Amino acid sequence: MTRPPLTSTTRIARRANGTAAAARIVPEETPVALSFAGTTHAVMMASPADLEDFALGFSLTEGIVASPDEVDDIEIVADAGEGIDIQIRLKDNANTRFEARRRRLAGPVGCGLCGIESIDEALRAVQHIGQSPLTFAAQQITESVRLLSKAQPMHAETGAVHAAGFYVPGKGIVLAREDVGRHNALDKLAGALAKSGIDGASGAVVVTSRVSVEMVQKSAAIGAPVIIAVSAPTALAIRTADEAGMTLVALVRGDEFDIFTHPERVTDGAQRHVA
Secondary structure, eight states: OOOOSEEEEEEEEEETTEEEEEEEEEEOOEEEEEEETTEEEEEEEEOSSSHHHHHHHHHHHTTSOSSGGGEEEEEEEEOSSSOEEEEEEEOHHHHHHHHHHHHHOOSOOOSTTTTOOSHHHHTOOOOOOOOOOOOEEHHHHHHHHHHHHTTOHHHHHHSOOEEEEEEETTTEEEEEEEESSHHHHHHHHHHHHHHHTOOGGGSEEEESSOBOHHHHHHHHHHTOSEEEESSOBOHHHHHHHHHHTOEEEEEEETTEEEEEEOGGGEETTOOBOOO
């Protein structure tokens, strides 16, 4: 039995009119191992919710499988201690590719870059988006962030988790996932999209965090032509999004935002960032 993703704790609340004991809802954070063929590939600190989505999405965005059909089974195993082990069994061809990949990579498994095992893997070539006909009006960019804020029940209670959502023009946020880790939230979204059969090319990935290179790599693996973020991108994320043909919109504040790459997908006169 896994812990619920939220827990009530006590605190001393200091306010202008004094201090008092009070309750506070906080998110759980649990070590989650992602294991393939019985061998641990990565361990993440994650929210213990939507773990099948997490396993499938991680497998897809890290290039371990090319499609959900290559996953044979996902089993969530509660550890005798505090952690959770997700056992992912791949079908024969995918498992053969994965074993070859493990033999090729150097160094111990770590969780500094989402379980990536080498510098080459961290800077792997990003999937190119291609000529997507999808465009977004400026008001849809700001709407996507406003709608995502309404699809975050864990954050509404705790103020301590990230979210990743998928915005489709004319439909709004069709799926959203939350987690204490921004990469985990995006992996969970990728898994949920794959399970739902939603084409990643049909909308934009919307995130509550800064945009690192891993966020761009994972969004490109989803096939999304646009990533929209509340916070700023890194320089490498900008270069990677540009290389991938992806529109990167960030620093969305009210009705204002910056476009860092491929501004042709945003209409209504929004200006490109020129810092």
